Amino acid sequence: MKRIIKTIRIDVDKCNGCRACEMICSAFHAAERYGSVNPARARIRVIHEPLRDLYFPVFAGDYAQAECAGRDKYIINGKEFDECALCRASCPSRDVFKEPDSGLPLRCDMCEEDPSLEEPLCVQWCHSDALVYEEREEEVEEEVIKPDELEIGLESLVDRYGLQKTIDTLARMLERA
Numbered sequence: 001m002k003r004i005i006k007t008i009r010i011d012v013d014k015c016n017g018c019r020a021c022e023m024i025c026s027a028f029h030a031a032e033r034y035g036s037v038n039p040a041r042a043r044i045r046v047i048h049e050p051l052r053d054l055y056f057p058v059f060a061g062d063y064a065q066a067e068c069a070g071r072d073k074y075i076i077n078g079k080e081f082d083e084c085a086l087c088r089a090s091c092p093s094r095d096v097f098k099e100p101d102s103g104l105p106l107r108c109d110m111c112e113e114d115p116s117l118e119e120p121l122c123v124q125w126c127h128s129d130a131l132v133y134e135e136r137e138e139e140v141e142e143e144v145i146k147p148d149e150l151e152i153g154l155e156s157l158v159d160r161y162g163l164q165k166t167i168d169t170l171a172r173m174l175e176r177a
């Protein structure tokens, strides 16, 4: 079976830290589309240290239930990146890639839309060409269906409050609906 793999290639040397990608991502995913701009809600985060001339976009990846055991340091082009800085996970160790009000995990969804956009919005808004959209076709044994945003959110609520409390709350909401 063939599958289209969508990726965004990052050219770190071209990123100037303008953060337009964070702004448009948060606006596109606002509760009311384009109704607000809050980079804390973006699914891309630019590591931003102007004094060290250090800019590095990182996309939000999968939700991680637990902290990882190891910590790494990265040296790229002679610049040192902090332990967790380049990690894409929404995990208990830090506040990034979490919806600021609810704490629910955020993940880049490649701006999936129907009909689909020609290119994800952060790519369209990056005028430095630091983000380049790419598609490739890959042979896969079977299609892996990734959990959608609602499922990931529910999983994180169950992790936080327990299954029974989450079910009881949903049941109460159903009664009120």
Ligand code: SF4
Pocket (backbone or CB within 6 Å): 014, 015, 016, 017, 018, 019, 020, 021, 022, 046, 055, 057, 125, 126, 127, 128, 129, 130, 131
């Ligand atoms: S829009 Fe492009 S140049 Fe600006 S911060 Fe994002 S990746 Fe960097």
Ligand code: SF4
Pocket (backbone or CB within 6 Å): 024, 025, 028, 042, 043, 044, 059, 060, 107, 108, 109, 110, 111, 120, 121, 122, 123
């Ligand atoms: S591809 Fe879309 S969802 Fe992902 S970071 Fe870019 S703007 Fe946000």
